[in-house]
Amino acid sequence: xxxxxxxxxxxxxxxxxxADKKQLSRLIVPKALLLQTAQTIQSxxxxxxxxxxxxxxFSRRTLTTPNMLQLYSEYHREILRGCGVILTTxxxxxxxxxx
Numbered sequence: 001x002x003x004x005x006x007x008x009x010x011x012x013x014x015x016x017x018x019a020d021k022k023q024l025s026r027l028i029v030p031k032a033l034l035l036q037t038a039q040t041i042q043s044x045x046x047x048x049x050x051x052x053x054x055x056x057x058f059s060r061r062t063l064t065t066p067n068m069l070q071l072y073s074e075y076h077r078e079i080l081r082g083c084g085v086i087l088t089t090x091x092x093x094x095x096x097x098x099x
Contacts, residue, residue: 008040008044012040012041012045019084020083021083027041027085027087029089030089030090031089031090034055038087041087045085051082052079052082052085054084056072056086056092057092058096059092059095060098062095064099
């Protein structure tokens with residue numbers, strides 16, 4: 001018998017439902033699980049459903065010029081239009097808020 005856990009089964013299903021063209025879906029994972037989760041979500045949503053999974057890192061060292069912020073915003077709009085998912089960490093969210 002083969003049993004799948006939250007990351008392998010439940011999270012991809014929930015994210016697929018939440019990722020519609022009305023709201024941006026963001027999956028927040030601990031930094032230590034980022035690569036493993038990215039691979040799992042990509043194989044489930046990217047491979048099976050054709051959704052884009054994108055990790056857009058942001059640190060306090062990221063430039064906050066108008067051009068960079070425009071690019072950052074455009075990445076998010078592309079993901080929203082394609083019903084994709086942004087994979088991020090709590091550190092990136094905090095860095096964005098502090099910037």
